[in-house]
Amino acid sequence: MMELALQQVVNGLMVGAIYAVMALGLMVILGILQVINMAQGELYMLGGYFSYFAIAMLGVDYFTSIAVAMLLTAAAGVGLERIAVRPLRGRPFFTVFLSTFAASMILQDLAQILWTPDPREIPSPFALRPIVIGPLFLTTQRIFIFVLALAIVIGFAAFLRFTRAGMAIRALAKDRDAALLMGVNAERMHMLTFALGSALAAAAGALLGAMFNVYPTMGELPLLKGFALVIMGGMGSVGGVFVSGLILGVAEGLTAGFFATGWVDVVAFVTLIVVLLVRPEGLSSWGRSRG
Amino acid sequence: MGKRALALAGFALLLVLPVVVVNPYARHVVITALLFAFAALGLNVVFGYAGQHAFGHPVLFGVGAYASAILSMSAGWPVTVAVLAAGLVTTLVAAAIGYPCFRLRGIYFGVATFAFARVIYIVAQNWIGLTRGPMGIPSITRLELLPAEWGTGLGADVQLHAVLVALLALVLMLLGRVIDSPTGRAWIAIRENENLAASVGIHPLRYKMAAFAGGGLLAGLGGALYAHYIGFVSPTELGFHYIGIVFILVIGGGTGTLVGPVIGALVFGVLPEVLRVAETARNILLGGILLLSIAFLPEGLVGLWDRARRRLRRVEAERTAVAPARRAADPRPEQEVLVRRDRSGAGRREAILDVRGVTKRFGGLTVLRDVSFTVGSGEIVGLIGPNGAGKTTLFNIVTGFLRPTAGEVRVHGRQATGASPASIARMGLTRTFQITSLFPELSVEENVRIATHGWAQRSPAGALARSRSFRARELEIQRAVDEALELTRLTAERDTQARALSYGAQRGLEMAVALATRSRLLLLDEPAAGLNLEETEHLRELILSLRRGGLTLIVIEHDMRLVMGLCDRIVVLNYGEKIAEGSPQEIVGDPQVIEAYLGTAPGAAHHA
Numbered sequence: 086m087m088e089l090a091l092q093q094v095v096n097g098l099m100v101g102a103i104y105a106v107m108a109l110g111l112m113v114i115l116g117i118l119q120v121i122n123m124a125q126g127e128l129y130m131l132g133g134y135f136s137y138f139a140i141a142m143l144g145v146d147y148f149t150s151i152a153v154a155m156l157l158t159a160a161a162g163v164g165l166e167r168i169a170v171r172p173l174r175g176r177p178f179f180t181v182f183l184s185t186f187a188a189s190m191i192l193q194d195l196a197q198i199l200w201t202p203d204p205r206e207i208p209s210p211f212a213l214r215p216i217v218i219g220p221l222f223l224t225t226q227r228i229f230i231f232v233l234a235l236a237i238v239i240g241f242a243a244f245l246r247f248t249r250a251g252m253a254i255r256a257l258a259k260d261r262d263a264a265l266l267m268g269v270n271a272e273r274m275h276m277l278t279f280a281l282g283s284a285l286a287a288a289a290g291a292l293l294g295a296m297f298n299v300y301p302t303m304g305e306l307p308l309l310k311g312f313a314l315v316i317m318g319g320m321g322s323v324g325g326v327f328v329s330g331l332i333l334g335v336a337e338g339l340t341a342g343f344f345a346t347g348w349v350d351v352v353a354f355v356t357l358i359v360v361l362l363v364r365p366e367g368l369s370s371w372g373r374s375r376g
Numbered sequence: 377m378g379k380r381a382l383a384l385a386g387f388a389l390l391l392v393l394p395v396v397v398v399n400p401y402a403r404h405v406v407i408t409a410l411l412f413a414f415a416a417l418g419l420n421v422v423f424g425y426a427g428q429h430a431f432g433h434p435v436l437f438g439v440g441a442y443a444s445a446i447l448s449m450s451a452g453w454p455v456t457v458a459v460l461a462a463g464l465v466t467t468l469v470a471a472a473i474g475y476p477c478f479r480l481r482g483i484y485f486g487v488a489t490f491a492f493a494r495v496i497y498i499v500a501q502n503w504i505g506l507t508r509g510p511m512g513i514p515s516i517t518r519l520e521l522l523p524a525e526w527g528t529g530l531g532a533d534v535q536l537h538a539v540l541v542a543l544l545a546l547v548l549m550l551l552g553r554v555i556d557s558p559t560g561r562a563w564i565a566i567r568e569n570e571n572l573a574a575s576v577g578i579h580p581l582r583y584k585m586a587a588f589a590g591g592g593l594l595a596g597l598g599g600a601l602y603a604h605y606i607g608f609v610s611p612t613e614l615g616f617h618y619i620g621i622v623f624i625l626v627i628g629g630g631t632g633t634l635v636g637p638v639i640g641a642l643v644f645g646v647l648p649e650v651l652r653v654a655e656t657a658r659n660i661l662l663g664g665i666l667l668l669s670i671a672f673l674p675e676g677l678v679g680l681w682d683r684a685r686r687r688l689r690r691v692e693a694e695r696t697a698v699a700p701a702r703r704a705a706d707p708r709p710e711q712e713v714l715v716r717r718d719r720s721g722a723g724r725r726e727a728i729l730d731v732r733g734v735t736k737r738f739g740g741l742t743v744l745r746d747v748s749f750t751v752g753s754g755e756i757v758g759l760i761g762p763n764g765a766g767k768t769t770l771f772n773i774v775t776g777f778l779r780p781t782a783g784e785v786r787v788h789g790r791q792a793t794g795a796s797p798a799s800i801a802r803m804g805l806t807r808t809f810q811i812t813s814l815f816p817e818l819s820v821e822e823n824v825r826i827a828t829h830g831w832a833q834r835s836p837a838g839a840l841a842r843s844r845s846f847r848a849r850e851l852e853i854q855r856a857v858d859e860a861l862e863l864t865r866l867t868a869e870r871d872t873q874a875r876a877l878s879y880g881a882q883r884g885l886e887m888a889v890a891l892a893t894r895s896r897l898l899l900l901d902e903p904a905a906g907l908n909l910e911e912t913e914h915l916r917e918l919i920l921s922l923r924r925g926g927l928t929l930i931v932i933e934h935d936m937r938l939v940m941g942l943c944d945r946i947v948v949l950n951y952g953e954k955i956a957e958g959s960p961q962e963i964v965g966d967p968q969v970i971e972a973y974l975g976t977a978p979g980a981a982h983h984a
């Protein structure tokens with residue numbers, strides 16, 4: 086019993102770290118453009134597929150494939166911003182929300198048509214033999230994934246804190262008008278933000294895709310869970326999102342271990358609902374609620 | 377042709393449609409569209425009229441379908457009973473979702489409703505004992521409308537078609553009555569400006585809940601009928617696509633218009649069917665249509681039609697080249713409806729507002745410290761003080777927009793501390809805002825009519841039946857609106873959009889809105905700010921005439937000439953403390969007041 090719990094906790098931590106990567110992508114787009122990007126799940130899906138195809142067709146190794154996936158998906162994200170977001174600048178928040186929702190539907194189906202609904206497996210470069218630490222079974226792959234997710238989160242935080250572009254992004258999120266007056270180029274920052282958010286989604290997709298599989302609808306749940314984390318993390322705090330991700334992952338792991346796997350996905354939504362109800366005021370601080 | 381005649385003609389055509397459309401499959405598509413029209417109408421109530429981004433709302437269509445299927449199949453209820461019960465169940469589910477979600481506003485509310493929708497989906501997938509899981513519930517009992525032995529000779533599909541069209545017409549008629557009643561006005565008011573709605577006595581939560589649950593009832597009934605028509609329900613009906621479809625129907629048809637969702641359903645109504653047939657490309661289709669309707673049909677088909685008609689009319693007007701006669705504002709010196717009621721109280725001087733020891737802290741900052749004063753009936757009290765003295769904060773506390781850290785507020789001797797803005801407005805206390813606050817998209821007249829909410833006949837039954845007392849009250853409301861417009865010299869502008877008014881006229885409209893509430897105590901937050909001399913003079917006359925009619929007024933104002941000439945008594949705030957109170961003469965001579973406004977003269981400290 087104890088072993089099972091421990092094992093589920095460890096598994097949950099790994100999945101949770103990737104959810105956090107997903108959430109950071111959503112968060113940066115929400116913060117800068119005031120857009121809830123419903124197509125973020127499809128960018129995640131693209132990340133998984135690009136990683137798969139990079140290995141299968143270009144013959145690169147798994148690590149390079151993640152970088153390739155992030156680059157290509159960033160380009161796709163920039164395209165998405167051009168088509169579904171920029172033309173609607175100035176229209177109500179909800180209109181843009183619906184437009185990205187529509188984009189998500191279209192992308193999902195394109196993937197179904199181009200790549201069939203069948204799940205594909207990203208070949209793992211790691212030995213399948215588990216490492217046994219006491220009662221725990223860990224695969225090198227999972228450890229690697231966790232470490233990489235952690236590295237991405239830290240890298241993202243460092244980017245926001247220490248680079249000029251990161252500073253401009255934080256300024257835009259804090260006070261848009263003031264940032265624009267200081268000469269921040271909004272158009273370029275929007276593009277950069279979408280590229281960044283898409284690359285994060287792609288990383289998450291490539292990492293989780295290697296653990297589970299790659300298929301066209303794989304992005305639906307990570308999108309919603311990512312959004313739950315953005316809110317739970319307190320809208321705008323990288324650390325908060327990461328910790329929330331770990332908590333969610335563990336909660337899911339335990340649910341899967343002790344109840345039934347079918348109910349796992351309820352955990353995120355129930356958590357989201359509870360968090361929204363317990364501290365709705367946490368929301369107003371960052372993601373300004375607009376009509 | 378009037379709108380009503382047009383709608384009637386449309387429905388008559390729709391009713392006889394099966395005469396032309398004989399292909400059973402085409403008839404089936406039309407029936408599906410009609411069923412989805414219910415979900416679209418339901419979403420339109422909460423999204424279009426009440427302006428709430430209820431993204432997850434369309435899931436209630438599937439909830440109704442499941443409820444009716446389970447009740448008729450597992451519990452063995454007769455179909456009609458099951459359908460009605462399913463409507464009720466869906467309403468309850470809607471209420472259970474809406475209540476917690478309405479703690480949030482805007483897009484967060486929308487995401488929360490969507491989270492609930494996903495929970496419902498997962499429950500349907502996993503609670504196999506109740507829903508049979510992903511397999512769905514097959515061979516649901518069909519609807520039987522007319523007993524076969526009546527032998528009308530009409531096919532089952534034609535019967536259903538006719539019943540649905542009649543039902544939709546009925547729903548639209550009733551919905552139209554609700555929209556054109558205090559309830560509908562409250563929804564629109566909340567959509568346009570929730571704070572102002574609350575400050576004229578509309579309880580936002582109550583009406584948002586009514587919209588969400590009422591919309592749920594419509595969606596649930598539609599879904600229940602759908603289940604018995606198609607004969608099969610599965611978790612798909614609770615999924616993404618159906619949410620997308622219903623939004624397309626509403627947005628494509630015309631958000632916030634009465635017939636828009638029905639038109640949307642008829643035009644885009646083939647979509648549910650396409651969805652069943654087109655296996656792989658269905659999302660591309662749906663997403664594409666959604667994108668296109670957002671981009672090119674922001675006001676929907678109805679909006680397109682209206683715009684075309686406006687253009688046509690303009691062309692016509694230009695051709696006849698007759699300048700539209702301005703409606704002359706006949707000056708009626710005697711006010712009747714608004715002010716009359718209050719004569720009885722004019723003589724008595726009991727305290728109408730009692731502020732006791734109010735303190736307000738924001739974190740470590742004390743904005744108000746132990747402020748007390750009372751206002752007697754029929755008084756005009758000025759509240760003055762340098763910028764940042766805490767005047768507006770005090771207004772916000774008195775009107776329920778902020779809670780005091782300590783102290784209490786009594787209105788007519790009744791405890792008002794911590795009550796909601798709407799409840800306080802209903803106690804007969806209305807405010808205006810320092811920064812102009814109106815329902816900008818609505819006409820001048822609509823702005824004022826909304827404000828009568830507190831004394832309108834609000835029972836939905838009266839509105840639905842158009843009872844005699846309801847109509848009488850609406851007539852009285854019309855008179856009150858006319859009078860408020862006259863008092864504020866806005867009669868000629870009654871059809872103008874509020875945001876198109878000049879600044880001075882907008883401030884006048886705010887006064888008209890406040891007046892129409894029939895509150896006996898008005899709190900005016902810098903009513904003269906930005907007005908020219910003539911407008912200020914009119915404001916002064918208006919305030920005096922209101923007082924003659926028995927109203928009590930508290931005025932925050934920086935225009936000292938106005939304050940001194942107008943007020944019986946003045947309360948002076950400085951740095952959150954009351955530093956003086958008295959008649960204008962006393963205040964002018966008060967050294968503390970002079971110091972607060974002008975600062976201490978150099979060397980003055982030595983003399984003190």
